[in-house]
Structure formats: C-alpha cells, structure tokens
Amino acid sequence: MSTIATDEHAPTLKFESVERHRVLATILALAVFPLLMPFHALATNILLFGLFAAGYNLTFGYTGKLSFGHAAFYGTGAYACGILISQYGVHWSLAIAAGVTLGGLTAFVMGLLAIRTRGIYFAMVTLALAQCVYFIGFHATSLTGGDNGLRGVNVPAISIGPISIDLLQPFTRYYFMLTFVAFAVWLLSRILNSPFGAVLEAIRENEQRARASGFNIERAKLLSFVLSGLFCGLAGALTAINLSTVGIDIISYHTSGQVMMVTLLGGMGTFFGPFVGAGTFLAMEHVVTAFTERWQLIVGLMFMGLVLFFPKGIWGTILEWVKK
Amino acid sequence: MELSFSLLVQQLFIGLALGSIYVLIGVGLSLIFGLLTVVNFAHGAFYMVGAYVAVYIFEKTGNFWACLVLVPLAVGALGLATERWLVRPLYGRGLDYPLLLTFGLAYVLVDSVRMIFGVQGEHFSTPELLQGTVDMGFGPFPIYRIFLVGLCATLLLALWLFIEKTRLGLIVRAGSRDPLVLKVLGIDVDRVWLLIFGIGTALAGLAGLLAAPLRGVNPEMGGPVLIEAFVITVIGGMGSLVGAIVAGLLVGVVVAMTTLFQPELAELSIFALMALVLIVRPNGLFGREGLMS
Numbered sequence: 278m279s280t281i282a283t284d285e286h287a288p289t290l291k292f293e294s295v296e297r298h299r300v301l302a303t304i305l306a307l308a309v310f311p312l313l314m315p316f317h318a319l320a321t322n323i324l325l326f327g328l329f330a331a332g333y334n335l336t337f338g339y340t341g342k343l344s345f346g347h348a349a350f351y352g353t354g355a356y357a358c359g360i361l362i363s364q365y366g367v368h369w370s371l372a373i374a375a376g377v378t379l380g381g382l383t384a385f386v387m388g389l390l391a392i393r394t395r396g397i398y399f400a401m402v403t404l405a406l407a408q409c410v411y412f413i414g415f416h417a418t419s420l421t422g423g424d425n426g427l428r429g430v431n432v433p434a435i436s437i438g439p440i441s442i443d444l445l446q447p448f449t450r451y452y453f454m455l456t457f458v459a460f461a462v463w464l465l466s467r468i469l470n471s472p473f474g475a476v477l478e479a480i481r482e483n484e485q486r487a488r489a490s491g492f493n494i495e496r497a498k499l500l501s502f503v504l505s506g507l508f509c510g511l512a513g514a515l516t517a518i519n520l521s522t523v524g525i526d527i528i529s530y531h532t533s534g535q536v537m538m539v540t541l542l543g544g545m546g547t548f549f550g551p552f553v554g555a556g557t558f559l560a561m562e563h564v565v566t567a568f569t570e571r572w573q574l575i576v577g578l579m580f581m582g583l584v585l586f587f588p589k590g591i592w593g594t595i596l597e598w599v600k601k
Numbered sequence: 602m603e604l605s606f607s608l609l610v611q612q613l614f615i616g617l618a619l620g621s622i623y624v625l626i627g628v629g630l631s632l633i634f635g636l637l638t639v640v641n642f643a644h645g646a647f648y649m650v651g652a653y654v655a656v657y658i659f660e661k662t663g664n665f666w667a668c669l670v671l672v673p674l675a676v677g678a679l680g681l682a683t684e685r686w687l688v689r690p691l692y693g694r695g696l697d698y699p700l701l702l703t704f705g706l707a708y709v710l711v712d713s714v715r716m717i718f719g720v721q722g723e724h725f726s727t728p729e730l731l732q733g734t735v736d737m738g739f740g741p742f743p744i745y746r747i748f749l750v751g752l753c754a755t756l757l758l759a760l761w762l763f764i765e766k767t768r769l770g771l772i773v774r775a776g777s778r779d780p781l782v783l784k785v786l787g788i789d790v791d792r793v794w795l796l797i798f799g800i801g802t803a804l805a806g807l808a809g810l811l812a813a814p815l816r817g818v819n820p821e822m823g824g825p826v827l828i829e830a831f832v833i834t835v836i837g838g839m840g841s842l843v844g845a846i847v848a849g850l851l852v853g854v855v856v857a858m859t860t861l862f863q864p865e866l867a868e869l870s871i872f873a874l875m876a877l878v879l880i881v882r883p884n885g886l887f888g889r890e891g892l893m894s
Contacts, residue, residue, distance in 0.1 A: 401831040409872035577708025
C-alpha cells in the first residue's frame, strides 16, 4: 500500500524539489536559453521583457491587482537610464540605479493615488495616470527627444577591474543582462517567500478577510506596487542599454497592455510564467510579422481565446497538468 | 492675447459641445458597468467603428441623417453580438476577465478596420445644413456644435424617460441594485443585460459619428477616447449616470479652457482634475460606496 502511494507521488515529489529551487531552476533555464535560440538579440529582448513581466506579475498575479499603468515604471526607468548615459555621460551602473529608483518613485506616487481605489477602478486609474506620464514624456522634448525618441544610449563595453566585456556582441550582452535578471529573480523569490509575500497572496484571495486578520492592507498593496515598480524600472533601464535608444512608445498604454498579455499568456501568479509568456509572445511576433501586417489582429484573437479558454496561461496549464 | 468676455463664453460653449460627446461615451460606459459590472475596454473601439460605419454609409447614401439613424443600430448590433457570445460566458469568473476580453476585442476591431479602410484615415465633413455659424449676442457660434449639445440633451432626456418611466426601465433600475433578487422574481436578467450592452455600445458608436467632423476619422481614434472616458467615469463615479453627465461636461469645459490659456497643458489638465477628485473623493463625485467590492 505504502509502496503504491510512493510510486504515485514520485513525479510530484520530483517536481516539488524543482519548485523548491525555483530561483536556481529559472536562472539555469535562462542561462541555457541563448544556446538553443539562434537569434541572440531576440533572446536578450525576451529576457528583459520577461523581467518586466515578472515585476508586473508581483502586482497582477500575486497581489491580484490588474494594473494598466506599468508602462510608466518601465518607461521612466528606461528614460532615466538613457538620459543619464546619452546626455550626461554618467557611468552605466549609476544610470541603471537611477532607472530603478525612478521606476520605484513613479510607482510610489501613482500608488498613493491609485491604491485607495478598489477593485476594477484600479485598472482605469493606473491607465489614466500612466497616460499622464506619457504626455509629460512626450512634451519634455529637450530631455526625452519627444516623438523622435532618445538616441545614443551607447555602452559599447564595460570593464569590471581587469575584465572587459564587449556589449556590442549579442551573446555576451545577453549574459551581462542575465546577471541583473538573476539577482532580480532571487530577490523576487525572497519577497514571495517572506511573510509579506503571504500577505500579498492573502489580499489576492480575499481582501476583506486579510484586512480582518489585522494586516495593514493599504500599506502592503502600496509596498507591493513600489517593489513591482523597482523591478520594472530595472527592466526598463536594461532595455535602454540593450536597444541603445528609447522611443516614446515605451510609456504608451500599448506597452502596459502587452506586459499584461505576456503575463497572462505565460501564467499569472506563476514564478516562471512571465518568462515563458515573453518568449512565446516575442518569438511569435518575430515570426508572424515577417509574413503578415496583421499581427495585432492575431494578438487580439489569441488573447480573447486565452481569456475564454486558457485563463491559466501556458505555464499555469503545464503546472496544473504536472501536479495532477 | 486680448481676452474678452465673448471669447470666454464662446470657448465655454465649445467646451460644452465637446463635453456632449464625452457625455455620450461616458454614459454608455457607466451604464454597462453599473449593470453588468463589465469595464468595457473596447468602448473606444466601438466609438471608432461608429465613425467608420458613418464614413461608409455617407459614401453610399450621401445622407448625414441616414448615418445618424443607422450608425447606432449597426454598432449596437455589434455590441449585442459581443455581449451574447463573448462577454456572457465570462460572468461569474471575476471582474477582470470581461475587461481583459474586451481589451483583446479592441485590438481585433482596430486591426480589422485598418484592413478594410486602410491606415491613412478618412475625412468626414460637417453636413451642409449644419455648416456655418449663428450669432447669439456673444459672437459667432458654430451651428454644428449647437446641434451637438441639442442632440445630446434630447438623447439624455429620452434615456432618462426610458429608465424612470417605463416598465423595462424599472427592471433596469432594479437590476443595478440587486440582479439576484430580479432573477428570483422571474425576470430574464440575461436579456436586460444584453439590451444594456447594446444601448451602451450604440451610444459609443453615435459619439464616434458626431465626433468625426470635429476630430477626423482614423483607426487609432478610439485609444485616447477610451482613456478620456475612464477619466470621466472616475471623476463622476463608477456606474453613476448623473456623474457621467456632470463629469463629461466638466472635462469638456476644462479641456476647452486650458486650450485657450495653455494649449500644451490641455492633455494633462484632465488628469490633474482626476487626481484632485481621487484625493478628495476616492469614489468619484457621485459614486456609490460598496459598488466596487
């Protein structure tokens, strides 16, 4: 009897051990990824958009708040980093730090206004406030370049002590970015495993009950929003360096919509889902746009199908299937 | 710039005319949310489709009045189909899912219109009868804008009569309070919701037609409008029709006035207004407590 039970649970146990080391598993998967993927520039885009989605997932998947304003954190992170490098010649490490800070700061200000609103209101308020940030970026042409975008965010090579890393080479650039993503993934896992992470999931499951249990819901929601903003700011700052330019579209509501779609496609509230979503979405875009101009139509239809039939997303469905 | 009293009055009126279009969009969005608790992210896309249907019908008939009748019917029919086959399966699965679905639908509608009409946009001129201006003592007023305000007021009156005075309106009001009790009383709630979604989208389509001579027609025209409609709903209070009317007119006037004094801030002014309302009254000016939870 006991032998049968062990046999039945063997695959589950194996998977659980992978899940317990989810940080290591995620980093390993991301480290192997460019070896299997022939387009290294695309791989880097996927890595960074995955980080953006992972940061977004903290708000959307784990706290259960549907935000349509995350482009603002991603965008301000990218612009802060890009402007400091291209116009003031600031060292790349400080520029990235500034991008992270501004992403978090934008989230803090937006959160102060939006957190008080409940439920579905949140999506509308965050969308409107992000659009406000978009207009500011659009009109501040002397800093952002406005409609023309920001050019010349060039970091051709970096040197840490005796080691010099050539960032013009897509393969090495990927692994340079991966060090930041690896750190972020580790930090994200720590946050989710902490008592604070449990409070966030309690809010997602039932806000009233979490409040009744004596948690300060408003503060937890704001903190989760700011943390999410920090991760998205990092993703934005790295994206600015990766692309050497920042376009104003990075703050538009299309970007907010895209990160939401990517997260849902991968599996909201799953640890690895955002990276799966980013990989699927960007790879599909890469292939489909080569054949047809109707990518948006396909995205829309795919997304409607996802909402109607596969709300758990790719990774969420796989997890469910493995755990059965 | 010389600032005269008549210029201020003219600009105020231009704001009210713009506000009339906002009111139609905001009322539709609020109606749908108040009853169905669906945030229609495709509302801007229905508005855009309305403008393109108008372009098509005007090309075929050359008659603006035919557009005025047929556009709401066509867009309303599209709304009915959307509710019946796309939104309805999602009831009971949480507020986020219909929102996400309509977000995807907006992509499909925008790209379909691009495929049929092209990306470059269309011109839609003011009907001949409504061209020109009329002097009402404060300087010239464009007739088309007077027509807008009048039409919007008539439609709102009709909507008010429908909701307050008819039997169906009574059901609608009861449904916004407690749909479950309504169901228990033996009323087919699904059909009421279908009708409301149809009316809401028809209003959005009509707003698209009415805005076409003022703002032009292009596939992307719905995006900014959706955000403006959200700002109006947040200011007025979710699900409140009076709130949508007051906030729509207010936003129209604020946009027109900032355009007069500081044109570059016109786009930002409505967000400042929204932020102010959120700080003072998080539920909006006419919002009901507890609707959101």
